[in-house]
Amino acid sequence: MHVNLIALSDQSSQLFTADVLLMTSREGYQSFAVNQELSSCDERTSILSMKQGSALRYFVHQHVRYIWNQSNGKFETLCGLDVGTKCSSFHEDFKGLGVTEQWKKLDLYGPNEIDVEVKSYIVLLFEEVLNPFYIFQLFSVILWMCDDYYFYSGCIILISVVSIVMSLYETKKQRRILRDMVASHKSMVHVSRGNGVFEDLPMTQLVPGDVIVIPKHGCTMSCDAVLLVGNCIVNESMLTGESVPVTKTPLPNQPDSDEVFSPDDVHKRYTLFCGTQVIQTRYYGAGKVTAVVVRTGYSTSKGRLVRAILYPKQMDFKFYTDAIRFVQILFLIALCGMAYNLYVFIKRGESVRRIILRTLDIITIVVPVALPAAMTVGTIYAQNRLKKEGIFCISPPRINMCGKLNSICFDKTGTLTEDGLDLYGVVPVQEDRFLHVVQHPTDLPTGPFLAAMATCHSLTMIEGELKGDPLDLKMFESTNWLLEEPGQDTSRFDMMVPTIVKPCNKETYFSAYDQKMLPYEIGIVRQFVFTSDLQRMSVITRTLGSSHMDLYCKGSPEKVAHLCNVESLPCDFHYVLQRYTMKGFRVIAVAWKPLNPALTWHRASRIQRETVECELTFLGLIIMQNSLKPETTPVIRQLKAANIRVVMVTGDNMHTAISVARDCAMVDEEEKVIMVKASPPSKNSEAVIHWEYAEVNLDNELTVSHEERDKPYSTLNIESRVDNFHFAIDGGSFGVIRVHFPDILPKVII
Template sequence: MTAGIVYAQRRLKKVGIFCISPQRINICGQLNLICFDKTGTLTEDGLDLWGIQRVENARFLLPEEKVCSEMLVKSQFVACMATCHSLTKIEGVLSGDPLDLKMFEAIGWILEEATEEETALHNRIMPTVVRPPKQLLPESAPAGNQEMELFELPAVYEIGIVRQFPFSSALQRMCVVARVLGDRKMDAYMKGAPEVIAGLCKPETVPVDFEKVLEDYTKQGFRVIALAHRKLESKLTWHKVQNVGRDAIENNMDFMGLIIMQNKLKRETPAVLEDLHKANIRTVMVTGDNMLTAVSVARDCGMILPQDKVIIAEALPPKDGKVAKINWHYADTMTQNNDSSAIDPEAIPIKLVHDNLEDLQVTRYHFAMNGKSFSVILEHFQDLVPKLMLHGTVFALTMLGCAVTVQMIVALKRAHGGISLSELEASVASPFTSKTPSISCVPNLIREGRAALMTSFCVFKFMALYSIIQYFSVTLLYSILSNLGDFQFLFIDLAIILVVVFTMSLNPAWKELVAQRPPSGLISGALLFSVLSQIIISIGFQSLGAFNTTGSLDGNSSHLNDETNPDKHNIENYENTTVFFISSFQYLIVAIAFSKGKPFRQPCYKNYFFVVSVVMLYAFILFIMLHPVDSIDQVLQIVCVPYPWRITMLIIVLVNAFVSIAVEESLDWWGKCCLSWALNCRKKMPKAKYMYLAQELLVDPEWPPKPQTTTEAKALVKENGSCQIITIT
């Protein structure tokens, strides 16, 4: 039964998916929930500069797309972008943080670092210098033949980075001290999280609508970075700057504006999510990014459809004697991005339990929450956790530094089918690693998992029928004091069973995902009914052939007596020959009947090795049955039966094949109808707890929570974490 897993692993390797835990392949065939990271998984790894929005006189200007221009080349805004970074040159190539690299490339400036000779010559560390390209600087030429004094000669515009305070995850900002060539005073430039930067600036320099503008950008899925500037005092010399703390620099700044970075969706993301939704596979986003940004990306990629409601759960811990509470907010449902890559909502069917539900119940809803809220809910609202998990789609669990990598590795290892899209440290713990860094590997893995699972079921059913058919053959022959010969057993086991088992497992996966999922276990109604029906058919036709042998043939010829070569074990007789031929054909018949194709595997006729093997075995057995060969008959210990009985055996085999295949094919349709009818009559409750909870929530008038309501935890929390809903008007 492991042959299907081995072949699936080989097919996955061909499409660039490597597996270190083969037993997980079958489990992937049962997946109904996929959790995705955002950056680098649904979206591109790097960020692209979308534009800037400068601030003048505490008011936002219109957004500007082009930063590399003559008008802005000497502005403090561009100077901050040119100096406030941690870039360096390694073998002549500019290297560093991808975000800093994108910002520096956008302005088109040039970075020069001091060489070892220059550093040794001046006996001190030479500063890194940045300057714009000459074509961006305004040209200035002397008027007429008037000679210019030395101090009037046009100087090159350069900025030296004197001191750098590196980016800190805890502080969420970085700062540099720089000096323009020729200026007496130094400048301090700072960039980082907008809320942090605004808090370190003079209040009169921060626009009044700062929070609204920032929220608009994050809702559209942009990543926003704020810039600030401050002119330092003239008493701060180069030596003093080297010893001053960053707290003395990072205060009383002037707010300069925002840099808007865009994290584009990967080209494959919308189509893959559409395929998963059509297959009734739920998708969830778990990210360390801003929650509103994550919600926007979820809408853009089709994880949340435009008509779906998004409910933001804002949980607050107990404070000042007040109990913990959850504020429920409904996010805007209006689409923010009309990009052509968005999924057409009409192309994705929404699965409804009842057709006569009211609009409020029909509308799909999704919960979104950040890491702090999730922690409060886990601690104070345990009874709400299953309800939120059932419809939770966006979890912005903000983590910093190595915590992201650690949590990622733990999640990949604990998941039923973790997939790493990189070959770095995460791939060591992940059962699967994709060579292609996109989520297009997810449908491939699920399809191969379903195909491997169905192959395991097919092989199990075939081996079960093989055992029963052979057991009944031996039982029939024992009844007449006979048995199968040694070479007959050997031919059945090696030439038929071994070849069929390994070739019937080669069926490739079906080309697309379907909403139907394969059975989750061997003990299922459809599988058992299939096996039992084939057992009855095989026993019936084998009995028909064996019991009619004596009546159809001459009574004295049923058991051959050869005085020169006596058969001590009574093997060479008509009953033995009849049972051997019919059972040999039955092994091939059930192999074909069980080699199902759509919707999880390709049709068996596309499995060329299986087709060739079965045709050759059919041809060989049919040939030695209709045209006996003495040498083969002696080896297999079979006898030459009369020609009419050979034709009779052929008719029995053909009818057996027709009945077996017809019954197996009809089970796919009749089995579903009978199963659905039985479930409707019995009104059986679902076994899975989440399905039972989903049915309860459908008729719960208090769920989902209404907009602008608050759920408060009771002061005396019971074991089940009970809570109450209070509506605030």
């Protein structure tokens, strides 16, 4: 029931009100978490409990529940298991909720649904359309009517009514489309009740802590859940825009670990997000692929995305500030005119009615009355043009802001360049020296390099077709090997049947074990997925007939080289790497390591990647080429002609990015590129910035000049240079500059 009203203020100083409600428990709730800002530490979790018969105060604002914390006297965000939950507890404490406990949590968290409200025309009229301009317009029309000025008043009324009706219709239509897009199919979910008991439950009744079963042939996730058992192949394009299938692996079971679960950051690769499509699962024997629900409803990743659309942050653009100042200046001018007009008419002895009408009419002359209608009509026209391109907008006033863009940031791969990659060749290492480029990997001898290309990937078979990252797909296809997915195997429990790769020609099929006449098959036992922070992926494999397992790793050359034994790296590693990246190639490094024969299947499925991704042997480089899209260069030139700055943000090698930037005219031929490299402070030295010039020589190859290297950053007088130049900076250097050289950061950004 309603208790009272609470006044709310957000970061933009917008004011809201909400009803404070009471939730009464007859049997008592178990503990639940609230999001809490603590000044003394980084913990954000507080555990509250309700006694039998007690009441809980809460309110809902923008689909988020806030719970009264009796201990500190504040309302705090109701959280699921995504805040303050240890990773180890998912395996130890969550075996399935009982019916009573599940219903208690359902009362607390509410139904698991994302329902977009389609507001009535009356509500939209006051919230979306009416503004001070329309109030002023109404005042002007009334004033003109009193002065018998009917024709123009009628035109303004007609234009305004038509524009308001069109705006209301389009806004409500867009809200209906959004509602239909985010609506979830009311399906049933297989839920564990503990002790091996499972029950079908409507997806709207899921709560944090439920253990759900992921169907063998996939499903659309209706909540955020952490994977406990089995692997899932997921399409996350709804959230990321990337159509490449992603492999989700089980959360590692580390009983002694105090690591806190973070689904949006560290543990993203173990989390199934709401709205994403599970294409298929790889499961353990006769067991089920299970996951624990961590967030439901509007607290999920999809729910937060929808909330950001429904309740966008207040726009603080210079355009609106200037518009308000412009109207204020016009109003001041009108006041001067009104004062003069009032003086003249009083001096002439005009009637009071005439004085009032003529004095107020000055405002309607100075401030354009038709401006709101004209802007609304223009916005509706722009909205229809966007709709034809598949772009929908439920907040039409924000379209005006698009005309004020002054910078656009592009990704490189798949945006500026084609989605697909072509294999230029491989550069193997023999006796710590780079060999010549081998354009066809099938010409490589049977060995670790070829095995790494055939196994170190995240490809999977979906409906009989090989799917995965374009780079992995092109790399594997170049080996001319076969990939066989595992089937159901009931002979072993808790041990996944490995994916098998093998050569497809008879000559190499038996080459490795010619004496034993065993087929040359490699099973992928464990996969450590690629992460942007580690910039690498690796796999643990077992070759049929071998006495030990192997680890193959591929990723960023700099990262992989850091994991390799120094004696296995060629002395000209950096020179060769720079030579290929400066030509615009995408370079991937490959390394290998035979593992201890004592490593068992059971331990391999639980071992940490940091334990095995060390002391590797460097195998060589894979060189990929990625051509520009045909429309890239014309679009970049058009944006630059419109004085819109274009920036590239990519995870690729910096020299590769510079080469692509020159190819697409983002950096003109006469412009210089300065690579900014910052080093953090150490025990013996302070933080320092190095400047390196990336220039183009007569052979159209980039070279690096170190003339400014190792000098203090102040020696590069940015403001005094008259020639055009660009900065290229990596993430690590950007972080160092932001922390240790905040005064130079604005100059680097500009």
